[in-house]
Amino acid sequence: MTTSLTPPQLHRSAGTRRGGLAAYYAAALAIRTSDAGSAAAIVLLALHTARDGHPSLGTYAGLLASCLTIPHMLGPLSARALSLIPNARLGLTTAFALFAMTFGAAGLLMAHAHIAMAALCLVIAGFLGPILTGGLSSHLGSLLPDNRATQRRAQSADSLTYAISNSVGNSMVGAVAVLISPLATMMVLAALAALAALLATLLPLRDIPRASASRASxxxxxxxxxxxxxxxxxxxxxxxxxxxxxxxxxxxxxxxxxxxxxxxxxxxxxxxxxxxxxxxxxxxxxxxxxxxxxxxxxxxxxxxxxxxxxxxxxxxxxxxxxxxxxxxxxxxxxxxxxxxxxxxxxxxxxxxxxxxxxxxxxxxxxxxxxxxxxxxxxxxxxxxxxxxxxxxxxxxxxxxxx
The missing domain is CATH 1.20.1250.20 (MFS general substrate transporter like domains)
Incomplete structure (x- = not known):
């Protein structure tokens, strides 16, 4: 025996789907803009702090940026860590929030020339990087009907968020650094990641099968x-x-x-x-x-x-x-x-x-x-x-x- 949705139920289902997609794309733009501008913001703050009385920090500008980018290569380990969290929405929210905290903390530590602690925070933030991009995209399809045209349209829009974020992220870093300060750029990017964490709590993600520990190795x-x-x-x-x-x-x-x-x-x-x-x-x-x-x-x-x-x-x-x-x-x-x-x-x-x-x-x-x-x-x-x-x-x- 099959059941069909009544018109009010269909209306609520469509409304939930539209709201979920709006939350998804808003979260995607926020977290990917934060990710896209992060390396440039680190270099700008390091060089600015070096000119303000901590010359040694300028030497480490590239190294600090690499502390964020190189851990992205540990994507398989990031994936394994994410698979340990049974609830998909909780996993994304936790990753986004942790990125916001560690990246923001790194900015404050760099401003006071605490290089070692800043580097540690950036390594943690970089380890989360693949989750900010791939982890979020993996759930887009679950927000939509399993229809090829609908899925393709949503995937094109998801790809578009990357292009927009790359353009906006780097432009915003330069603008905020000039108008306010390089430290403010890192705080703004951290705030965007925190906003993405809040938006992730609104995602109506379907339950997905979780692989066993050996299968998800x-x-x-x-x-x-x-x-x-x-x-x-x-x-x-x-x-x-x-x-x-x-x-x-x-x-x-x-x-x-x-x-x-x-x-x-x-x-x-x-x-x-x-x-x-x-x-x-x-x-x-x-x-x-x-x-x-x-x-x-x-x-x-x-x-x-x-x-x-x-x-x-x-x-x-x-x-x-x-x-x-x-x-x-x-x-x-x-x-x-x-x-x-x-x-x-x-x-x-x-x-x-x-x-x-x-x-x-x-x-x-x-x-x-x-x-x-x-x-x-x-x-x-x-x-x-x-x-x-x-x-x-x-x-x-x-x-x-x-």
């Missing part, structure tokens, strides 16, 4: 990711592309210097890339992806690789076109990655897979930044060619599902 989660074709393919595509894509953050400045262009050219190219990501994200939120998502990711990585070769021509117009197109491709690729993680992951390990893959992506992105930093100005064309080749090969290395 780091080793088993990694094995599932490697053995599951969809997850394996999307890892190859996104990680190969991520090395090339993140290298553009450094190579944009290298391009400007090699062509003797104004210093603002580098940030301009990155803004163009962000604009491309935003435009495409809005488009696919309105008109959801209908093609196979792995195939979409594959050809977006290939297209990104081709466009990354264009700045090597040394023309500003070609660089602008390339950055715009790469930003657009990245939006589709991110949406595809979210879709594949949801659909290919076992339900009881979905949260762990999202968190693990989010942490690993930060690791390969850091590698891209480091490698790009080694490219001398006169070797600029080779830097773009190498970035393009990595993305191109990552896409072409994945074969069809059949």
């Amino acid at each position: 780091v080793k088993n989660v990694l094995l599932v990711m490697v053995k599951t074709k969809g997850l394996r393919d999307i890892m190859i595509i996104t990680y190969g592309n991520a090395i090339g894509f993140t290298s553009l953050i450094v190579l944009a400045t290298t391009f400007a210097r090699s062509q003797h262009l104004p210093a603002a050219t580098g940030p301009f190219l990155l803004a163009v890339m962000g604009g491309g990501s935003l435009l495409v994200g809005v488009w696919f939120t309105a008109r959801p992806l209908t093609v196979d998502v792995v195939r979409a990711a594959k050809w977006c990585a290939v297209a990104s690789g081709v466009f990354m070769f264009l700045p090597a021509l040394g023309q500003t117009w070609s660089a602008a076109v390339a950055f715009l197109a790469v930003g657009g491709c990245q939006s589709v690729l991110n949406t595809a990655a979210l879709a594949v993680r949801r659909e290919a992951s076992p339900p009881d390990l979905r949260e762990s897979v999202f968190v693990t893959m989010a942490g690993a992506k930060v690791g390969v992105a850091t590698l891209g930044l480091a490698l790009a930093g080694l490219v001398p100005v006169d070797a600029m064309p080779y830097g773009f060619a190498a970035a393009g080749l990595l993305s191109l090969l990552a896409g072409l290395s994945v074969r069809g599902n059949k």
Whole structure:
């Protein structure tokens, strides 16, 4: 015997769903803006404190920032810790709140030149990083009907929150630092994380099956990711592309210097890339992806690789076109990655897979930044060619599902 919902029940269900989605996207924007601007805020505060009578802190600016970014690579351990909390909403709320407390405490400690304690707080905050991104995204699908078009639209909107947060986070850090102080930037970012924790308590998350301790172990989660074709393919595509894509953050400045262009050219190219990501994200939120998502990711990585070769021509117009197109491709690729993680992951390990893959992506992105930093100005064309080749090969290395 089946039961159907009455009109009032349907209305309440739809209202709950809309309220849950509003809380989700608000929390996503808040926590991802906090995460996106955190490294820049740390460096600004360290340099400011060094000028105010603690010169040794300036030496540790990069090291303190790495205390936040490097622990992201421990995503498998972050996933294991999150899996120990039986209630999904409690797990997210706890992670967001703990990030707010440790990041805010690190700012206060840095302002008084307590380097060791600040570094410890930042390591804890960095360990939580993959949960802020992948952990939250893993639950988006549970807020929606299991309808492909609806899921794709929501995943595109989720990808859009990353693009918005990256733009707003870094811009806000610079603005608050100039208008108030660098310490205020860290306090604002910590407050955003605290707001995300409050919003997470409003998420109407469905109960999800929890894996046993042995099944949720780091080793088993990694094995599932490697053995599951969809997850394996999307890892190859996104990680190969991520090395090339993140290298553009450094190579944009290298391009400007090699062509003797104004210093603002580098940030301009990155803004163009962000604009491309935003435009495409809005488009696919309105008109959801209908093609196979792995195939979409594959050809977006290939297209990104081709466009990354264009700045090597040394023309500003070609660089602008390339950055715009790469930003657009990245939006589709991110949406595809979210879709594949949801659909290919076992339900009881979905949260762990999202968190693990989010942490690993930060690791390969850091590698891209480091490698790009080694490219001398006169070797600029080779830097773009190498970035393009990595993305191109990552896409072409994945074969069809059949």
